Amino acid sequence: MTHVMIVGSGPTGLTLAVELARRGVDLRIVERSPEPPTGVRGKGLQPRTLEVFDDLGVIDEILATGRPYPSLRSYQGDQVVWEGRMDEPREPSAGVPHPNLIMQPQWRTEAILRDRLAELGHRVEFGAEVTDVEQDADGVTAVLGTGERVRSAYLVAADGGRSTVRKRLGVPFRGETYDSERMSLADIRTRDLDREHWHVWGSLAGRSVHFSICPLPGTDVFQLVAPHSGRAGERDSGPDSGRDDLLALVAEHAPHVRIDEVVWRSEYRVNIRMADRFRVGRVFLAGDAAHVHSPAGGQGLNTGVQDAYNLGWKLALGREALLETYEDERMAVAEHVLGLSTRLYRDNDLKRGGDTDQLGLAYPRSALSAGERGGERLGAYFAEQRGTGFLLVGEVTGEHGWPVLPPLPGQEGVLLVRPDGYIGYHGDESGLSAYLSGFGIAAPRADAAS
Known part of the structure; x- marks a missing residue:
C-alpha cells in the first residue's frame, strides 16, 4: 500500500511530492492531463515561497532562470505617461535571505520541481485521472480512469479549483x-x-x-x-x-x-472560494482544491505551496495529533489571504507592499504553538534549517538529539523549531518533553543526531 497518494501535479502537488520524497516516504503522484502544461498562469514567487524552495533544493535553478519583477511603464497610446515599480527592491538580510518577488512562469516552476522529484526517484504519472475516492478506517482507495484501484494510507487532493476529489467527498466550496x-x-x-x-x-x-x-x-x-x-x-x-x-x-x-x-x-x-473543510478522514485538500483566489497579489500559487510545506512533514511523521493541526492552521491562513487578494483585486492596484510576501503569516492560535513566540516564523538560521528535522535554539542542558543553536539576541527560554521553519515550542527546557509527548514526537537519540 502506498503511504501517500497525491492527486494533481501543479506547484502544490509537486512541492508535497518533493517534501515527502526527500524524507523517504512512499508516494504516487498522478495528473489527469496527458502532458505538462505550456501556458503561463501564475508567475510570481513570493519571498516565503522562495525560502521553501531553498529548503527543497531548487532555489538556485529558480533564481537562475527567473528574474525580479520589472518596473512598470504606463501608456496612453504610444506615449509613456508614468513609470514606477510594484515595490522597491530590497537587499537580502540575515532574517530575509530572499526578499524580492521573483517572476517565474508557472510551467517552468513545475518543470524544476519535477526534475527535483526525479532526482529523488519519483515521477508524475500523466494521463492518470482519479474518478472516484473511497475511504475507511485503514486507508483510502483512489479509482483511476483506467480502472486501477490505488490503495494508500492518506490521499491529498491538489487537483485544482474543479477538484474531482473534493466533489466526491461532498465538501462545499463556498464563495x-x-x-x-x-x-x-x-x-x-x-x-x-x-x-x-x-x-x-x-x-x-x-x-x-x-x-x-x-x-x-x-x-x-x-x-x-x-x-x-x-x-x-x-x-x-x-x-x-x-x-x-x-x-x-x-x-x-x-x-x-x-x-x-x-x-x-x-x-x-x-473565483473567490474556500472549502468548508480541508480534511475529511484520511483525505486532505490543498492548493486550489481548498481555496481559489483572485489573481491580484500573486497569492494563489504561493498559498498552495505553503499548504504542501505545512502538510508534508506531518504526513511523514504520521502522528494523528499533528495531522489534526493542518486544517486549523491552513484554513486560518487561507481565509486571511483570500481577504487580502480580494481587496487588491477590487482596488485594481498594481503596486504591492509587504502584506503579499507571506513572511508575516504565522500560526499563533494553533494547538502546535506553545509560548509567547509559538507559531512565528523563526526568521533566522536558514542554512541550518535546510533538511527534514527539528532545531533547538537556546541554552540547552539536556540531551535531546536535535541540532542545538545559540540563542537569538534577547531570547529567553528555548525554541523548538518545526521542520517548516515555524516555532512550535517557546518556554523553559523543562516543559519540552511534555510538549513533544503530547504530539507523539520522538526526539532522535543523541548519538544518532547529525
Whole structure:
C-alpha cells in the first residue's frame, strides 16, 4: 500500500511530492492531463515561497532562470505617461535571505520541481485521472480512469479549483464566481516592446487597466492580461480562439504594437472560494482544491505551496495529533489571504507592499504553538534549517538529539523549531518533553543526531 497518494501535479502537488520524497516516504503522484502544461498562469514567487524552495533544493535553478519583477511603464497610446515599480527592491538580510518577488512562469516552476522529484526517484504519472475516492478506517482507495484501484494510507487532493476529489467527498466550496468578470491570458510574441518593462495601457491612478503586456524571463514571449469583454470561451481553448478580440483590443489602445503570434490563450472567470473543510478522514485538500483566489497579489500559487510545506512533514511523521493541526492552521491562513487578494483585486492596484510576501503569516492560535513566540516564523538560521528535522535554539542542558543553536539576541527560554521553519515550542527546557509527548514526537537519540 502506498503511504501517500497525491492527486494533481501543479506547484502544490509537486512541492508535497518533493517534501515527502526527500524524507523517504512512499508516494504516487498522478495528473489527469496527458502532458505538462505550456501556458503561463501564475508567475510570481513570493519571498516565503522562495525560502521553501531553498529548503527543497531548487532555489538556485529558480533564481537562475527567473528574474525580479520589472518596473512598470504606463501608456496612453504610444506615449509613456508614468513609470514606477510594484515595490522597491530590497537587499537580502540575515532574517530575509530572499526578499524580492521573483517572476517565474508557472510551467517552468513545475518543470524544476519535477526534475527535483526525479532526482529523488519519483515521477508524475500523466494521463492518470482519479474518478472516484473511497475511504475507511485503514486507508483510502483512489479509482483511476483506467480502472486501477490505488490503495494508500492518506490521499491529498491538489487537483485544482474543479477538484474531482473534493466533489466526491461532498465538501462545499463556498464563495463567489463572478460570471461577468472574466480575464483573458495569452502568451504572445511581439517585436515592438522592450523586455525591461511591464507595459500597461490604462489609468493606474484611475484604477482602469485595459490590458498589460509583461515579458516572461528566459523566453521570447510576453504575457498579455486583459479583462475579457467578448463572447464566453472555453478555458485552455487554444492559440487561435479569441485571437481577433485580442488583436482588436491592442489595436484600439496601442496601434503601434503588432502581435506577431498568439502562442497560447486561456480565459477564466474570477473565483473567490474556500472549502468548508480541508480534511475529511484520511483525505486532505490543498492548493486550489481548498481555496481559489483572485489573481491580484500573486497569492494563489504561493498559498498552495505553503499548504504542501505545512502538510508534508506531518504526513511523514504520521502522528494523528499533528495531522489534526493542518486544517486549523491552513484554513486560518487561507481565509486571511483570500481577504487580502480580494481587496487588491477590487482596488485594481498594481503596486504591492509587504502584506503579499507571506513572511508575516504565522500560526499563533494553533494547538502546535506553545509560548509567547509559538507559531512565528523563526526568521533566522536558514542554512541550518535546510533538511527534514527539528532545531533547538537556546541554552540547552539536556540531551535531546536535535541540532542545538545559540540563542537569538534577547531570547529567553528555548525554541523548538518545526521542520517548516515555524516555532512550535517557546518556554523553559523543562516543559519540552511534555510538549513533544503530547504530539507523539520522538526526539532522535543523541548519538544518532547529525
